[in-house]
Amino acid sequence: MNHEHLELLVTRVMPYGKYQGRLLADLPGHYLNWFASQGFPPGEIGRLLALMHEIDHNGLKPLLEPLRKSKREQR
Template identity: 40%
Template sequence: MLEPDKDFLIKLAHTKMPYGKYKNRDLIELPEYYVVWYHNKGFPKGKLGDMLQTVYELKLNGLEDLIRNIKRQFPK
């Protein structure tokens, strides 16, 4: 897993999927099967890919609430 910093996690907590079937859904709220599909297919390049990879690792380890708590503590 990437070693995200505080700012990265805060940004992740507020980032929405920019395209596709789940456009405008918070990344942490994407269905697990969809994130696993990206993991198998290959994550996009850049910041979105880094965030999706982090979401994959969080979901794999049952840590989604970490991001939900960050979103509540650091509202936009």
């Protein structure tokens, strides 16, 4: 896990599915759990979903708040 990957979680949106258009950091835990049980998609989106699953599963979502704030201030 590195800073750039964490920044992508608060800027990249889900490209398809039920939660299309929602930030990856805002995806609900049950949706991330479903991917974990079924298998994450290939490529970058799969790696980011797996990272978000780990963050959510371990109760670490507050770590993303400073990045969210920083991105909001940049707009």
